[in-house]
Amino acid sequence: MELTCITCPKGCTLTIELKEGKILSIQGNGCPRGIQYAENEILHPVRMVTSTIQVIHGIHDRCPVMTSKPVAKEKIFEVMKEIHSLKVEAPVFVRDVFIHDVAQSGADLIATRSVQLESSFSNEKK
Amino acid sequence: MKTVDLVIVGAGAGGLSAALAAWNAGIRDILILEKENDTGGILNQCIHTGFGLHTFKEELSGPEYAERCAMMLKDTDVNIQCGTMVLSMTKDKILTCSSAEHGLEKIQARAVVFASGCRERSRGAIQIPGSRCAGILTAGTAQRYLNIDGWMCGKRVLILGSGDIGLIMARRMTLEGAKVVAVAELMPYSNGLPRNIKQCLDDFGIPLYLSHTITQIEGKHRVSAAVLSQVDEHLQPIKNTEKRFEVDAVLLSVGLIPENTILEEAGALIHPKTRGPVVDEQCMTSLDGVFACGNSLHVHDLVDFVYAEGQRCGQGAAAYLTQSLKQEKCVQVGAAGNVSYVLPQILHFCDAKLFFRVKTPMKNCAVVLKSGTKELKKMKKISLLPSVMEEITVTKELLEQCEDDLTLEVTSWN
Ligand SMILES: Cc1cc2nc3c(=O)[nH]c(=O)nc-3n(C[C@H](O)[C@H](O)[C@H](O)COP(=O)(O)OP(=O)(O)OC[C@H]3O[C@@H](n4cnc5c(N)ncnc54)[C@H](O)[C@@H]3O)c2cc1C
Ligand code: SF4
Numbered sequence: 001m002e003l004t005c006i007t008c009p010k011g012c013t014l015t016i017e018l019k020e021g022k023i024l025s026i027q028g029n030g031c032p033r034g035i036q037y038a039e040n041e042i043l044h045p046v047r048m049v050t051s052t053i054q055v056i057h058g059i060h061d062r063c064p065v066m067t068s069k070p071v072a073k074e075k076i077f078e079v080m081k082e083i084h085s086l087k088v089e090a091p092v093f094v095r096d097v098f099i100h101d102v103a104q105s106g107a108d109l110i111a112t113r114s115v116q117l118e119s120s121f122s123n124e125k126k
Numbered sequence: 127m128k129t130v131d132l133v134i135v136g137a138g139a140g141g142l143s144a145a146l147a148a149w150n151a152g153i154r155d156i157l158i159l160e161k162e163n164d165t166g167g168i169l170n171q172c173i174h175t176g177f178g179l180h181t182f183k184e185e186l187s188g189p190e191y192a193e194r195c196a197m198m199l200k201d202t203d204v205n206i207q208c209g210t211m212v213l214s215m216t217k218d219k220i221l222t223c224s225s226a227e228h229g230l231e232k233i234q235a236r237a238v239v240f241a242s243g244c245r246e247r248s249r250g251a252i253q254i255p256g257s258r259c260a261g262i263l264t265a266g267t268a269q270r271y272l273n274i275d276g277w278m279c280g281k282r283v284l285i286l287g288s289g290d291i292g293l294i295m296a297r298r299m300t301l302e303g304a305k306v307v308a309v310a311e312l313m314p315y316s317n318g319l320p321r322n323i324k325q326c327l328d329d330f331g332i333p334l335y336l337s338h339t340i341t342q343i344e345g346k347h348r349v350s351a352a353v354l355s356q357v358d359e360h361l362q363p364i365k366n367t368e369k370r371f372e373v374d375a376v377l378l379s380v381g382l383i384p385e386n387t388i389l390e391e392a393g394a395l396i397h398p399k400t401r402g403p404v405v406d407e408q409c410m411t412s413l414d415g416v417f418a419c420g421n422s423l424h425v426h427d428l429v430d431f432v433y434a435e436g437q438r439c440g441q442g443a444a445a446y447l448t449q450s451l452k453q454e455k456c457v458q459v460g461a462a463g464n465v466s467y468v469l470p471q472i473l474h475f476c477d478a479k480l481f482f483r484v485k486t487p488m489k490n491c492a493v494v495l496k497s498g499t500k501e502l503k504k505m506k507k508i509s510l511l512p513s514v515m516e517e518i519t520v521t522k523e524l525l526e527q528c529e530d531d532l533t534l535e536v537t538s539w540n
Binding site: 004005006007008009010011013047048049050051052054060061062064066073076077080094112113114 | 170185189319329428
């Protein structure tokens, strides 16, 4: 069978020889990460999930988030459900963890951008 | 009039990288002008991961990549002025810009880098028949609404064009609860990266109709349906192949165009194919001391390439300012056959990299660099895709052998 490696933009075409669900050989990978990808994709496919969450009192209204590592494909929409119910207060710092083990996926949900407190709001606070 | 050694227009990945490179090369008076209130450019709305595998050796989201680029300037005195729109420039490098803070301002620069990104082709540019109702927008605009402002532009969506932004938006809208009914592509192949076809369409069972286009849009105030038709080899719609989809939004992902109005008006030579300025290996345009990099030079699909180009450009500008740029003999480089374009178009006799794209997909082929009819270099390639930018290196020694201008072409390998 053939698979497109999605690990990096090169997108190598991997040719995989399978026998009774076991991998016999993998060819066409431009780097070792292609092997890891093919094994995962056949045994238990995983994906990164990215979205945004609402931020209150920040200089931006949304903060982009991602899973700290790829999660099982069938967990994607459960992860999205938890993301939708989330609302955080500024300030946010890049790599802040919002949810540990999001949707029991084994990955954390983390910020991929810093969002400062809106200046008018920080003045009000003082 | 205020004078500045180096003015950089745009604080996206290209501009920030050029600034750092020029700083590291000893230039101390650098001013970046950015129209938005924040640095980072288009990266801020690209919240998916897949950025930075080369530059930072990590898989980052667009915003995080942007933050890293900005952080690297923290220890420098590079001056970044956000909320400032550059309006025009003269040949003598006098820039006119406007901002809420300083009003209308003129700045005399000794060197200028244009890193102003690109814009999307819009509906007008591709002329879809049908009603002019709400709900038709470019994929990048929809991306901005969703990822920066948090607004969804529709619930049932059809995407025209299989460029990467369209593919990424197909997945993004699906994750947020919309139904993406189809992606239609006029050409018999996709213009997007293979990985995006896989992870954005195949993963979610979104159909990709190749050789299809929109032949009708219905709706009074808002889009209610769109009709797709298959096209023949001359890209003309075929009768009785119509498929009607009820949708409330149509996204267009039909290509990007380098943003160069200011450069063009200043008199820089613009290349008809890249739609960006003609440059040499240091990214200098036909205007003395005026440089360009990133998506304003040619459309890139990888930010790491933009970053690397920004570095070359920043170093080029620094060399120009310190007068170590030697304008010796040069040759022109052109594209032939299935090569869509080559950059730079002007090469001085030095070690350099040539970047190129092909027009249509090709397998088992040879990339050949010729000087007149003489073959200078030949490189085998298993597969070439229009969506993937390729490179070929040339050395000073190799260039010294050439008497004629250079052409780059792709032929089948035998
Ligand atoms: C939707 C999308 C998805 C992408 N996905 C990926 C990906 O997955 N992986 C990857 O590696 N790369 C990806 N890329 C490519 C890469 O991110 C971009 O090519 C790169 O970030 C462009 O950088 P730039 O500096 O050239 O342009 P930009 O980021 O567009 O920066 C240009 C800046 O110039 C400013 N400007 C323009 N005109 C003026 C003016 N007159 N005065 C003042 N300021 C001005 C703009 O406001 C902007 O901030 C993607 C690109 C897009 C568009
Ligand atoms: S195999 Fe390696 S080089 Fe090829 S797409 Fe996968 S990660 Fe990239």
